[in-house]
Amino acid sequence: MNSGSAVKFEKVSKRFRTPKGTWYQALANLEFEVEAGQFVALVGPTGCGKSTALTLLAGLEQPSIGKVTVNGQEVHDIDTSTGFVFQHDATFPWMNVYSNIAAGPKFRKVKDHDALVKSWIAKVGLTGFENNYPHQLSGGMKKRVALAQSLINEPSLLLMDEPFSALDVQTRSIMTDELMGLWEQTKSTVLFVTHDLEEAIALADRVIVLTAGPAQVKADFKIDLPRPRKARDIRFTPEFLAIYHKIWNVLRDEVDLAYQRQLIAPSGKK
Amino acid sequence: MAEEYLSDQEIKRRNTTHRIKVHSLQLGFAVLLMGTWQILADKKILDPFFYGRPTGVLHQLKVWVQNGTSIGSLWVNAWVTFYEATYGFFAGVILGIIFGVFLARNKTAAEIFAPYIKVSNSIPRVVLGSIFVLWLGLGSISKVALAFVLVFFPVFFNAFQGTREADNKLISNARLLGASKRDVLRRVIFPSALSWITASMHVSFGFALIGAIVGEFLGAQRGLGLLIATAQGNFNPNGVYAAMVLIAIMALSAEFLITKLEDRLLNWRPTQVSGSEL
Ligand SMILES: Nc1ncnc2c1ncn2[C@@H]1O[C@H](COP(=O)(O)OP(=O)(O)OP(=O)(O)O)[C@@H](O)[C@H]1O
Ligand SMILES: [Mg+2]
Numbered sequence: 001m002n003s004g005s006a007v008k009f010e011k012v013s014k015r016f017r018t019p020k021g022t023w024y025q026a027l028a029n030l031e032f033e034v035e036a037g038q039f040v041a042l043v044g045p046t047g048c049g050k051s052t053a054l055t056l057l058a059g060l061e062q063p064s065i066g067k068v069t070v071n072g073q074e075v076h077d078i079d080t081s082t083g084f085v086f087q088h089d090a091t092f093p094w095m096n097v098y099s100n101i102a103a104g105p106k107f108r109k110v111k112d113h114d115a116l117v118k119s120w121i122a123k124v125g126l127t128g129f130e131n132n133y134p135h136q137l138s139g140g141m142k143k144r145v146a147l148a149q150s151l152i153n154e155p156s157l158l159l160m161d162e163p164f165s166a167l168d169v170q171t172r173s174i175m176t177d178e179l180m181g182l183w184e185q186t187k188s189t190v191l192f193v194t195h196d197l198e199e200a201i202a203l204a205d206r207v208i209v210l211t212a213g214p215a216q217v218k219a220d221f222k223i224d225l226p227r228p229r230k231a232r233d234i235r236f237t238p239e240f241l242a243i244y245h246k247i248w249n250v251l252r253d254e255v256d257l258a259y260q261r262q263l264i265a266p267s268g269k270k
Numbered sequence: 271m272a273e274e275y276l277s278d279q280e281i282k283r284r285n286t287t288h289r290i291k292v293h294s295l296q297l298g299f300a301v302l303l304m305g306t307w308q309i310l311a312d313k314k315i316l317d318p319f320f321y322g323r324p325t326g327v328l329h330q331l332k333v334w335v336q337n338g339t340s341i342g343s344l345w346v347n348a349w350v351t352f353y354e355a356t357y358g359f360f361a362g363v364i365l366g367i368i369f370g371v372f373l374a375r376n377k378t379a380a381e382i383f384a385p386y387i388k389v390s391n392s393i394p395r396v397v398l399g400s401i402f403v404l405w406l407g408l409g410s411i412s413k414v415a416l417a418f419v420l421v422f423f424p425v426f427f428n429a430f431q432g433t434r435e436a437d438n439k440l441i442s443n444a445r446l447l448g449a450s451k452r453d454v455l456r457r458v459i460f461p462s463a464l465s466w467i468t469a470s471m472h473v474s475f476g477f478a479l480i481g482a483i484v485g486e487f488l489g490a491q492r493g494l495g496l497l498i499a500t501a502q503g504n505f506n507p508n509g510v511y512a513a514m515v516l517i518a519i520m521a522l523s524a525e526f527l528i529t530k531l532e533d534r535l536l537n538w539r540p541t542q543v544s545g546s547e548l
Contacts, residue, residue, distance in 0.1 A: 078446055092443075092458065107449040153448065
């Protein structure tokens with residue numbers, strides 16, 4: 001079981017230098033494990049350290065204390081079997097839609113990737129926009145480019161930082177189902193950060209609630225809703241609503257706490 | 271209130287009308303300026319012996335084209351200055367980019383060289399022209415060297431800064447997508463530094479011409495700089511102006527080519543008002 005964990009945080013703390021020269025603690029003794037093939041949603045109030053946790057997993061930053069392991073290996077550097085959909089736009093502004101999505105296969109020297117790239121362009125509904133540059137796309141279209149750019153490489157660990165946040169409700173539910181379908185085929189391990197609790201429950205096997213910063217695991221819920229799920233229909237079942245209320249009760253305290261701190265912070269400066 | 275979209279023809283017609291208006295006003299301004307100069311010179315308010323006059327400049331150009339100059343054919347002299355500037359320009363741009371990108375990517379090297387670069391940048395570099403003439407002689411090489419030194423630094427600093435400004439998130443993203451070090455350099459860092467580099471290229475061709483001409487002032491057997499120095503020695507202001515006209519034509523043609531190159535390389539950027547439309 002222990003060696004079977006795809007992702008493991010062991011007493012992980014992370015601090016950052018603030019502009020004032022003091023330290024800001026983003027994670028404190030964060031501990032959790034994710035089994036291979038699990039779909040885990042991370043929820044927590046804004047600024048609690050969700051993105052930070054993902055950057056440690058991706059090897060973009062190192063923990064200040066503690067150990068982060070992916071598939072049994074301690075993370076020291078970027079690993080290309082990890083896919084990362086960034087919270088903020090990370091498409092290459094000098095590449096058009098086609099080249100952005102083809103970037104991974106090209107870097108990895110995948111032969112004859114043209115058909116693959118085109119199929120992904122179609123999957124994210126961008127056929128006809130192949131030659132547009134990112135500045136000629138809407139926010140939601142850019143997000144879909146970023147999704148395809150990452151998913152086309154079939155990563156064994158997929159980190160997604162609010163991937164659907166800029167999408168309209170319709171596209172969002174299409175993409176949610178699309179992601180479900182893909183994941184059920186590939187069974188890669190997914191860590192999915194979201195502010196949308198409904199989305200988290202509809203997608204995930206587990207929902208981990210983090211505390212207001214510095215992030216620790218506040219609660220860990222197993223979602224036993226049957227699969228395959230259709231995100232659109234599942235939201236109205238009584239089981240769904242029951243678990244939703246259970247998680248929201250826990251999350252609400254942390255969100256309130258984070259909000260109170262935000263209100264105090266500006267006037268707190270002497 | 272518009273009821274229908276403007277037709278493409280109508281848009282084109284309006285654009286053309288606008289362009290014609292701008293160009294004729296530009297021409298009008300030049301005529302006004304030259305006319306005033308000519309009249310002031312004819313009335314001896316501006317002494318044509320010192321200040322020259324437009325018709326004199328035209329006459330000088332005609333004489334040079336038809337009979338050659340005191341130091342040989344006009345075209346040979348113009349060509350010499352042009353290639354000195356061009357060689358210096360390309361050498362400066364290429365080495366400036368290489369060193370700029372290298373130092374920006376290599377923190378230790380940047381720390382070691384920083385004081386030396388600051389010192390060599392603070393020296394007024396034109397004085398190196400005298401040294402180059404001593405070292406490299408009166409031929410073209412000393413001019414190319416001066417043009418190179420003038421071009422190198424602005425390109426170097428911009429390439430350095432542009433590389434430093436490359437977005438870390440994009441570099442991380444590329445690496446996660448499987449990019450090698452070389453891919454990161456070619457596909458992420460270079461494209462994002464490119465707008466800085468091309469910006470420095472606009473001023474740099476001007477610097478290259480300055481290098482070539484100042485080098486020729488300091489000692490040469492050929493070139494427009496020597497032609498200017500000779501005209502100055504003969505109290506011939508029209509000769510100085512005529513050479514200036516030729517230099518301006520060179521500078522503007524180079525600027526035109528650099529703008530074309532920039533538009534091609536940076537076609538992914540949102541369209542913006544370029545210098546020529548301001
Ligand atoms: N590079 C950094 N330097 C300094 N502080 C940082 C840095 N990165 C993150 N932080 C701080 O760490 C805290 C957690 O940031 P993080 O981005 O992980 O939050 P988050 O949970 O993803 O929030 P959100 O839901 O709003 O995206 C924030 O208070 C932030 O100010
Ligand atoms: Mg975040």
